[in-house]
Amino acid sequence: MKIAITSTGNSPESLLDHRFGRCAFFVVYDTESGATEFIPNPHKNAEDSAGPASVQMITSRKVNKIVSGEFGAKIKETLDSMKIQLIVLRKPGITIGRIIEMLNHANK
Amino acid sequence: MSPNLKRPRKILSPPPVKGFKPYGPDLDGKPAEPVMLLFEEYEALRLCDYDMLNHHHASQAMGVSRPTFTRIYASVRQKIARAFVEGRQITVEGGKVYFDSGWYHCSSCSCYFNNPEMQQAVTACPLCGSNAIGKAEGEPVSAFEVADTNDLCICPACGLELLHQPGQPCGQQTCPSCHTRMRRKGTPGCRMP
Numbered sequence: 330m331k332i333a334i335t336s337t338g339n340s341p342e343s344l345l346d347h348r349f350g351r352c353a354f355f356v357v358y359d360t361e362s363g364a365t366e367f368i369p370n371p372h373k374n375a376e377d378s379a380g381p382a383s384v385q386m387i388t389s390r391k392v393n394k395i396v397s398g399e400f401g402a403k404i405k406e407t408l409d410s411m412k413i414q415l416i417v418l419r420k421p422g423i424t425i426g427r428i429i430e431m432l433n434h435a436n437k
Numbered sequence: 438m439s440p441n442l443k444r445p446r447k448i449l450s451p452p453p454v455k456g457f458k459p460y461g462p463d464l465d466g467k468p469a470e471p472v473m474l475l476f477e478e479y480e481a482l483r484l485c486d487y488d489m490l491n492h493h494h495a496s497q498a499m500g501v502s503r504p505t506f507t508r509i510y511a512s513v514r515q516k517i518a519r520a521f522v523e524g525r526q527i528t529v530e531g532g533k534v535y536f537d538s539g540w541y542h543c544s545s546c547s548c549y550f551n552n553p554e555m556q557q558a559v560t561a562c563p564l565c566g567s568n569a570i571g572k573a574e575g576e577p578v579s580a581f582e583v584a585d586t587n588d589l590c591i592c593p594a595c596g597l598e599l600l601h602q603p604g605q606p607c608g609q610q611t612c613p614s615c616h617t618r619m620r621r622k623g624t625p626g627c628r629m630p
């Protein structure tokens with residue numbers, strides 16, 4: 330299973346980015362292989378439609394879940410219809426590495 | 438998302454059956470074409486004639502305009518009448534819909550999550566695996582204590598909310614969904630949910 334996480338940087342020490350559409354990086358984590366891929370978000374500074382554009386980019390990677398700090402109502406509609414699970418985490422200062430640890434534990 | 442893609446309609450509960458079959462001596466041996474009910478038509482009928490909502494409230498529940506709702510409702514009534522009178526099967530399927538999945542909360546890692554696979558029950562937190570989960574009270578935006586009304590930008594057109602970025606005026610942000618200029622939530626002219 331693939332899980333996307335919004336990240337402020339390109340390392341496991343980077344923090345969870347609370348913005349979904351305009352996050353700095355997307356991390357795509359593969360729970361089976363343990364592989365992590367850091368993808369710079371081309372829509373980071375987009376004037377508009379960062380949300381839908383990011384949805385399109387992330388769903389093209391066939392992820393089943395997305396971890397972020399917030400999702401707009403319309404984004405949820407789109408992702409609901411694609412059967413992608415949203416996980417909203419509002420803990421300040423949590424690292425990507427820590428989230429991956431948690432996911433490994435949950436999907437054991 | 439292409440701009441001419443019709444906005445999906447919100448369905449609160451999927452139909453429990455795939456369809457209905459008529460029976461009777463006159464129907465034996467000549468199966469007529471079934472009548473196709475769209476999910477949205479099923480939902481319109483359920484809201485109006487089962488939950489007894491008026492058209493105004495039912496259209497809000499489905500996230501469509503009142504005229505659109507009236508059209509969907511008229512269509513479902515006509516289809517059912519046709520199935521009854523002509524002795525046809527009813528098949529429930531299709532339509533541009535999504536099932537509003539609702540939010541859950543994990544008290545162990547304090548995350549919120551939805552359950553887009555509504556047919557499967559939620560048993561554990563998808564993030565930390567804990568069983569200390571339950572239905573969330575409201576949406577995560579309003580359930581999170583830091584996000585009080587001063588910390589949110591809201592789209593006056595569609596009601597989408599974003600966490601306010603300090604030092605960045607809300608009016609410089611555009612709604613990622615409908616491109617309207619955002620406003621600070623709680624100021625005049627913005628729609629309060």
Ligand SMILES: [Zn+2]
Pocket residue numbers: 543544545546547548562563564565566567
């Ligand atoms: Zn949890």
Ligand SMILES: [Zn+2]
Pocket residue numbers: 592593594595596597612613614615616617
């Ligand atoms: Zn909007």
